Amino acid sequence: MVDHSLDQFPVAVIGAGPIGLAAAAHLAERNVPFVVLEAGDTAAAAVRSWSNVQLFSPWEYNTDPAARRLLAEAGWQEPDASELPTGGDLVKQYLQPLAELPALAPHIRYGATVTALSRLGIDRLRTAGREQAPFVVRLADGEELLARTVIDASGTWRQPNAVGANGLPAHGEQDAAAWITHGLPDVFGADRDQHAGHHTVVVGAGHSAANTLLALAELADAAPGTSITWAIRSADPSASFGGGSDDELPARGALGSGLKMLVDTGRVTLAANFRTHSIRRTGDNQVELISTQGGEQSITADRIVAATGFRPDYGISDELRLELDPIMSAPRALAPLIDPNQHSCGTVTPHGYRELAHPEPGYYIVGMKSYGRAPTFLMLTGYEQVRSIAAALAGDLESAQSVELQLPETGVCSVTAGGEAIALRLGLSKEEHEQLLHVTAKYLGTSATAADAVLSAATELGIDHTAALQLAAYAADQFDAPGATGC
Structure with missing residues (x-):
């Protein structure tokens, strides 16, 4: 009989982004064997795609303690804690050096796309012997790895929300895909020609929308004929303006103040109560967005930026026993702690391995994916998640249960x-x-x-x-x- 004692298998970490690499750093510090499986060809592949964007949180909130300790041992020069990095800075000055450390590099596999997870010889229905069976991690090329634990830090970047207001793609959205950019376009670089001298409609009411609107307004100063419309579902945009000068992250407060200015001065045309029902291509190489709720409205534009957020894809874990909140699509115990109807990213309660656990023993979803459809995630939260999980896997339950989180929330700043x-x-x-x-x-x-x-x-x-x-x-x-x- 084959010995399937779990201790002989490594922890499988899915994703080599900020949270996945932090998990690897904590596991390395505790001498817990691990392998990191990254679908991209490099570390932090998703972050590289928004390298032009400046974060509103300074360096002190963007690095993990275990990662800093390992980097310091290698002679790393830590960035100024108060400076605001771009995504590119985050990769160049922190994530890439971290991935190249001898403690991590040999254990990271690139081009390793995870397509399915299960238990060895056991499907989701079978209970007997489940906890003793290792995980089967299947890759896109058919290879299968066995693991004692799976930490899923794969994120949500490849799963954007639709433009349609009801959570479904708007009618015609797929046909208009060539006119739609999801996430954060590089309006001063690679994507400049798509927006300069053209009309862009930005759909969404979060920080990504605000970043894009501010960037487009600056582009409009340099490129005559550039115009901007901001389409939001609500009647009042004030929630998007945030805490302003009362925000403990000044850059986040500045983002809201700047966005309010754009609307108040008419540099951005606000389309409130706009709930996209359909999108159709017009004869002059444009697209028309149509809202039918509460009276028909339409916006014709050259480009759509869908700053509508992202959602998790749980397809790879279909054979595992997950307990997800029916509204948030987050672990059930975590969901009430991150509900955006009650919390900002700075008011989240500390949480660790217990809140992230599922009925499937040894499977944890961390980072942005753990938040389901809540947009309130900060990297510092994910770092505490994986610290707690690594401590639990090492048998240090006292440390694992002692979760602490000092997050910047709305408050007084200078x-x-x-x-x-x-x-x-x-x-x-x-x-x-x-x-x-x-x-x-x-x-x-x-x-x-x-x-x-x-x-x-x-x-x-x-x-x-x-x-x-x-x-x-x-x-x-x-x-x-x-x-x-x-x-």
């Missing part, structure tokens, strides 16, 4: 910090930001509002019109002054 966040978004150095504060002080005595003062200072320093308005919007929010436009 004027300087908020201004620096916007300055970083606009590519200004610390010295240029200090100069901006100095010139703003000169105008405060003669300006009706703080917004006017910031706008005048930004104009004097040669900051473009959209950038100046973003700074003014945030200043008005900071000083509780009326009028974000100031002109």
Whole structure:
């Protein structure tokens, strides 16, 4: 009889993104054998696809403690904790060096797409002997690996939500796929020609939509004829503006303030109560989005950016016993802790291996995928998830059960910090930001509002019109002054 003692098999980590690599780092520290299976040809393949995007959380919230310790041993120069990285920075300065460490590199397999999971010789119906049977991890090329535990950190990037308002693809959406970009387009780089001088409609009300709208507004300054429409399902866009100057992540607050400015000044046309029912191609190489609920509305555009989020794909685990919340599509015990109707990404309760467990012993979903359809995930949350799981797998239950999470939530932050966040978004150095504060002080005595003062200072320093308005919007929010436009 073949010995299938689970201890002889490694932990299989699916995905070599930020959370998957963090899981590998924690397992390596605890001397737990593992293999990382990455579908892409490189580490952090999904992050590389949005390398142009600047995160609103600084470095201190984007790196894992175990990963930092391993990197430090190799002589790694840690980035400034307060700086805001782009996706490209995250890869170049953190994820790629992490994946290349001797403790991790030999255990990472690239081009290894997981297509199915099960138990050796046991389907989902059979209970007897289930906990003692290793997992079978089947790859796209037919190879099968055996594992004691599976940590699924595969994310949701390859599973975008549809443009259709009811969760289903809009009628005609598939036929119009060539006109639709999901996620975060590189409007200043690879995707510039698709948007410069054209009309883009951005569908969605989250941070991705705000990032894209702000970028398109800056593009419009340089490319005449560029126009932007923002389509949202709700009647009131205020929820998308976030905490403004009260946000403990200044860049996140600046994002909302800047978005409000775009709407208030008419630089972005708001289409509220717009719930896409159908999309049709027109004769002049455009597409028309049609909303029929509450009266018909239509928007004709050259390009659609679907900033509608992503959803998990549980197809690979169809033979496993999962317990998912019927609404959130997240582990049932985790779902109420991350419900976006009650929580922001900064108010999530600490959670670890217990909340992430399923009736299938030894199977854990972590990272963005663990949040199901909730858009409130921060990387720091995922790092704590895998720390707890690694501790449990190593037999250190005291550490595994002691979960702690210090997340930035809406709260008071300083004027300087908020201004620096916007300055970083606009590519200004610390010295240029200090100069901006100095010139703003000169105008405060003669300006009706703080917004006017910031706008005048930004104009004097040669900051473009959209950038100046973003700074003014945030200043008005900071000083509780009326009028974000100031002109």
